[in-house]
Amino acid sequence: MSLSTALISVDLVAFKLASNNRLQVLTHQLPETPLLQLPAGRIDSEQDQSLQDTAKRQLERFTKEPATYYEQVITIGDNHRDSRGWSLTVVYYALLQPSDEQMLSEDSRWIDIVDGKPAEPLAYDHSQLVMEALARMKNKIQYSALPIYLLPEAFTLSDIQNVFSIVLDKAPPMRSIRNRFINSDLLINTGQKRHGSNRPATLYRANANSNNWLFDRLYLTTRA
Amino acid sequence: MSLSTALISVDLVAFKLASNNRLQVLTHQLPETPLLQLPAGRIDSEQDQSLQDTAKRQLERFTKEPATYYEQVITIGDNHRDSRGWSLTVVYYALLQPSDEQMLSEDSRWIDIVDGKPAEPLAYDHSQLVMEALARMKNKIQYSALPIYLLPEAFTLSDIQNVFSIVLDKAPPMRSIRNRFINSDLLINTGQKRHGSNRPATLYRANANSNNWLFDRLYLTTRA
DNA sequence: ACAGGTTAGTGAACATAATTCACTATGTTA
DNA sequence: TAACATAGTGAATTATGTTCACTAACCTGT
Numbered sequence: 001m002s003l004s005t006a007l008i009s010v011d012l013v014a015f016k017l018a019s020n021n022r023l024q025v026l027t028h029q030l031p032e033t034p035l036l037q038l039p040a041g042r043i044d045s046e047q048d049q050s051l052q053d054t055a056k057r058q059l060e061r062f063t064k065e066p067a068t069y070y071e072q073v074i075t076i077g078d079n080h081r082d083s084r085g086w087s088l089t090v091v092y093y094a095l096l097q098p099s100d101e102q103m104l105s106e107d108s109r110w111i112d113i114v115d116g117k118p119a120e121p122l123a124y125d126h127s128q129l130v131m132e133a134l135a136r137m138k139n140k141i142q143y144s145a146l147p148i149y150l151l152p153e154a155f156t157l158s159d160i161q162n163v164f165s166i167v168l169d170k171a172p173p174m175r176s177i178r179n180r181f182i183n184s185d186l187l188i189n190t191g192q193k194r195h196g197s198n199r200p201a202t203l204y205r206a207n208a209n210s211n212n213w214l215f216d217r218l219y220l221t222t223r224a
Numbered sequence: 225m226s227l228s229t230a231l232i233s234v235d236l237v238a239f240k241l242a243s244n245n246r247l248q249v250l251t252h253q254l255p256e257t258p259l260l261q262l263p264a265g266r267i268d269s270e271q272d273q274s275l276q277d278t279a280k281r282q283l284e285r286f287t288k289e290p291a292t293y294y295e296q297v298i299t300i301g302d303n304h305r306d307s308r309g310w311s312l313t314v315v316y317y318a319l320l321q322p323s324d325e326q327m328l329s330e331d332s333r334w335i336d337i338v339d340g341k342p343a344e345p346l347a348y349d350h351s352q353l354v355m356e357a358l359a360r361m362k363n364k365i366q367y368s369a370l371p372i373y374l375l376p377e378a379f380t381l382s383d384i385q386n387v388f389s390i391v392l393d394k395a396p397p398m399r400s401i402r403n404r405f406i407n408s409d410l411l412i413n414t415g416q417k418r419h420g421s422n423r424p425a426t427l428y429r430a431n432a433n434s435n436n437w438l439f440d441r442l443y444l445t446t447r448a
Numbered sequence: 449a450c451a452g453g454t455t456a457g458t459g460a461a462c463a464t465a466a467t468t469c470a471c472t473a474t475g476t477t478a
Numbered sequence: 479t480a481a482c483a484t485a486g487t488g489a490a491t492t493a494t495g496t497t498c499a500c501t502a503a504c505c506t507g508t
Contacts, residue, residue: 008232043301043310043312045309048301048303049302051299051300072299074296075299077267077274077275077314078273079269079273086267086269088275090299090301158455173495174456174457175496175498176496178457180495183494193504195504195505196455197455197504198453198454198456198504198505199454199502199504200456200503201457202457216444218440220463221495382484382485398485399466399467399469399486417475421477422484422485423473423475423484423485423486424475424484425484425485426486441465441466441494444467
């Protein structure tokens with residue numbers, strides 16, 4: 001049988017750095033269901049101009065915090081993931097800036113990523129989807145400006161290193177991060193410093209007009 | 225209105241190196257239609273276990289030559305590409321080895337890529353899809369074993385450089401290609417040579433068991 | 449005021465891989 | 479057998495990440 005249609009859903013893997021120094025993924029729980037699941041939903045032909053709009057709407061169902069970055073990961077289609085037959089799932093991931101305030105809906109929760117997967121089991125194949133999105137993100141973070149999207153407006157170079165530590169479980173040397181980011185035009189010195197119980201660190205913000213979003217090599221400390 | 229379904233098609237951008245030293249893309253023409261178009265079709269829930277199966281079937285409709293490589297590029301969904309409303313298109317590209325014999329169906333043709341786009345106009349947004357696939361392929365060729373997939377069973381290092389010349393309009397120095405590929409375990413010396421009107425060149429074949437499919441940097445001569 | 453602690457940041461030597469270029473090697477062809 | 483053309487090597491240079499020792503700046507406790 002040839003199909004002109006199939007069940008379509010757009011699933012969103014939203015990542016955020018939490019104050020416990022963990023990467024977290026947004027989940028929610030439906031009433032009467034035992035397992036947490038990813039935000040997912042169908043295309044709304046009225047509201048959505050694109051698939052990314054659909055992904056964005058899924059995020060907005062559970063939090064008011066906007067994502068700083070969206071990327072389509074993969075589209076999975078097969079006939080065994082949904083008992084009703086052929087199903088098609090477009091997977092996006094999104095990056096959010098850290099936030100203390102919980103602008104979350106009641107039924108949703110940020111779950112830690114531990115050892116490369118969600119710390120709690122997810123419904124359907126959602127753990128697998130998280131892992132796919134995470135793999136993509138872990139790769140891209142090594143040769144792009146991605147780390148910045150997981151940080152607040154103003155951040156230090158150490159914050160960038162911290163992103164690597166959390167996401168990759170290891171980080172390039174500060175010297176390497178410094179060289180790369182300072183030599184690029186990705187950062188703008190805010191003129192401000194972050195003060196702690198030590199020498200204050202320079203605070204930077206992202207340069208929206210940068211043309212160095214991609215680098216042409218990976219850090220050596222992080223490759224396979 | 226919320227949709228559980230939409231029109232879905234899988235579109236295939238099949239690339240091949242032609243004897244005129246051009247990259248070509250497979251197209252076909254339906255009767256009564258003025259423009260060429262890409263192989264595309266719907267999921268067949270009986271035959272297709274995955275979306276790649278669907279892509280593969282599209283290729284097989286027009287040629288018996290198998291592809292050596294498939295990669296999903298992007299899924300595009302919106303409400304203006306098809307007059308019937310929301311449509312969803314999963315785009316794949318495939319790489320084929322060069323071939324003299326034409327095992328093509330009557331209605332299909334390989335079209336040159338000139339200046340980064342098909343030399344002839346294509347129907348719908350298919351030129352755009354070719355360009356998206358080409359962009360992805362041009363990037364990946366610079367840090368992976370991809371060039372090999374566009375070459376015949378046995379090939380020389382110069383052939384690899386030639387792939388770069390054709391696909392990117394410029395190529396890394398032979399010394400760089402040599403160092404990279406010889407130091408990896410991607411190539412197996414067949415022991416044979418290709419003879420011309422000059423010093424014979426060593427013929428290699430791909431090592432299927434290589435674990436160096438990806439490199440950790442781009443060639444400098446080819447970057448932006 | 450000032451010493452000690454802690455993190456931020458710099459300078460210089462080293463490592464790795466691409467690039468450049470001069471040079472050698474090995475075949476075909478006139 | 480010399481001319482040629484392309485294959486392939488060796489060594490210096492360049493670019494960028496890594497390592498490590500050292501300096502800088504601020505806070506804290508006395």
